[in-house]
Amino acid sequence: MNYSFDFASVFRNFGPLWEGLWVTVQLTIAANVIGLTLGFLLALLVMSRWAVIRLPVTLFIEFFRCTPAIIQIVWFFYCVPMLFNVFLGSVTMGIMALGLNLAAFNAEAYRASIQAVPREQLDAGIALGLNPFQRILYIVLPTAVRNSIPVLLTNGIGIFQQSALVAIVAVQDLMYQGKTLATQTYRPIETFTIVALVYFALSFPVSQIVGYLERRREAMAS
Amino acid sequence: MSFNFAIVLKFQEALLLGLWTTLKLTLICIVLGCVLGFLLALARTSKRAMLRGVSGIYVEFFRGTPVLVQLFWIFFCLPLILGVELSNMASGIIALTLYMGAISSETFRASLKSVGREQLDACVALGLSPWVRTTSVVLPQAVLRAAPTLLSNCVSLFKESALVSAVGMADLMFVGQNISNNTARPVEVLTVVALIYFVIAFPLTRAVTVVEQRILKRLAV
Numbered sequence: 001m002n003y004s005f006d007f008a009s010v011f012r013n014f015g016p017l018w019e020g021l022w023v024t025v026q027l028t029i030a031a032n033v034i035g036l037t038l039g040f041l042l043a044l045l046v047m048s049r050w051a052v053i054r055l056p057v058t059l060f061i062e063f064f065r066c067t068p069a070i071i072q073i074v075w076f077f078y079c080v081p082m083l084f085n086v087f088l089g090s091v092t093m094g095i096m097a098l099g100l101n102l103a104a105f106n107a108e109a110y111r112a113s114i115q116a117v118p119r120e121q122l123d124a125g126i127a128l129g130l131n132p133f134q135r136i137l138y139i140v141l142p143t144a145v146r147n148s149i150p151v152l153l154t155n156g157i158g159i160f161q162q163s164a165l166v167a168i169v170a171v172q173d174l175m176y177q178g179k180t181l182a183t184q185t186y187r188p189i190e191t192f193t194i195v196a197l198v199y200f201a202l203s204f205p206v207s208q209i210v211g212y213l214e215r216r217r218e219a220m221a222s
Numbered sequence: 223m224s225f226n227f228a229i230v231l232k233f234q235e236a237l238l239l240g241l242w243t244t245l246k247l248t249l250i251c252i253v254l255g256c257v258l259g260f261l262l263a264l265a266r267t268s269k270r271a272m273l274r275g276v277s278g279i280y281v282e283f284f285r286g287t288p289v290l291v292q293l294f295w296i297f298f299c300l301p302l303i304l305g306v307e308l309s310n311m312a313s314g315i316i317a318l319t320l321y322m323g324a325i326s327s328e329t330f331r332a333s334l335k336s337v338g339r340e341q342l343d344a345c346v347a348l349g350l351s352p353w354v355r356t357t358s359v360v361l362p363q364a365v366l367r368a369a370p371t372l373l374s375n376c377v378s379l380f381k382e383s384a385l386v387s388a389v390g391m392a393d394l395m396f397v398g399q400n401i402s403n404n405t406a407r408p409v410e411v412l413t414v415v416a417l418i419y420f421v422i423a424f425p426l427t428r429a430v431t432v433v434e435q436r437i438l439k440r441l442a443v
Contacts, residue, residue, distance in 0.1 A: 066377075066423035067416045068384035071395060075416060078408035164288035168388050175290060188298040196295060200286040207286060 020177030034099030039106025240397030255322025
């Protein structure tokens with residue numbers, strides 16, 4: 001191998017990478033806000049008694065879970081403007097596509113932990129005369145959210161990584177800036193290595209926290 | 223606006239060809255990735271700190287970076303480093319196998335943990351060699367327990383395989399995007415492509431649940 005590395009060429013052009021990272025962070029945070037709230041709503045709907053509500057929501061969730069994220073994003077960018085005649089900024093579109101994807105995955109996480117809330121607690125809620133809304137707010141929500149935190153965090157990092165896909169539809173995130181820089185400087189190895197390291201540096205600590213939470217729960221359970 | 227889904231039928235053959243590439247890539251990477259994943263899981267539970275460290279860094283790195291970045295790295299950087307031209311297919315297989323290896327190793331590691339310490343002691347007492355212990359005692363149980371998660375790893379891999387379109391491999395996604403750009407009918411074409419992915423992935427996710435219940439029943443006995 002006779003390749004001379006030149007990492008300095010990447011650091012000289014770090015400006016665009018910073019801007020890209022900022023877009024990536026924005027995408028991740030906004031998508032997580034949508035995913036955490038809409039996901040919970042979807043989880044409640046998917047457990048509804050009425051099939052009219054249950055079926056469409058199930059279909060929505062399964063569709064987002066069973067197709068590649070890249071086609072969801074491409075579909076969103078090409079088809080939503082045509083179908084609904086709306087033209088939003090590319091970052092907003094990216095946020096919506098990623099947010100809906102995350103909502104579907106989070107809905108499953110919430111559903112699993114809601115179903116793990118013991119039946120007796122709900123009965124106790126009825127006995128105490130709480131109305132359905134209060135039962136959800138004071139009994140189901142706190143337990144379910146606490147139990148689903150590890151999976152929600154994992155999904156959150158997942159969407160941080162998936163956010164790189166918006167580079168394909170030319171949203172100027174970290175991946176996109178990295179790609180541009182690699183072509184401009186003819187330094188793909190250095191650029192992509194640094195881009196990979198940036199992604200890694202941000203997602204690794206969160207995955208360690210997840211591991212810690214899971215270990216602590218196992219310790220508490222046993 | 224009017225839709226014309228019949229237009230997709232005209233490109234049936236191209237789409238099928240793309241689907242075949244996607245499936246071929248997925249299947250090859252599942253097989254290679256599972257083998258790699260099992261070996262990695264063994265390395266991560268090894269007594270040697272060196273093996274543990276290297277395999278740990280590898281797995282964390284592949285789980286901690288976007289698959290798209292991994293793909294770009296392997297497509298553009300590996301040929302430079304190795305000094306040999308790699309075909310699209312070869313690069314795709316390398317990238318997705320490495321990814322599958324990383325995610326399935328976590329699955330195997332969890333299932334290896336569930337093989338009781340007593341059983342390993344029993345193997346020592348019976349005088350079995352490490353090879354026999356691994357292949358006849360550990361492997362069958364680990365695979366059985368890992369099966370449901372492994373199956374959902376396979377579904378993930380199938381979905382992630384669509385990313386190879388970004389580096390110009392003619393898989394289902396790539397063919398679909400090409401057709402949609404050339405016919406200017408993204409709604410019809412992309413929707414059909416998404417449905418094709420769905421039709422394959424959805425039954426598999428249902429199968430995960432069935433397999434899970436079966437195995438739970440079997441292990442309970």
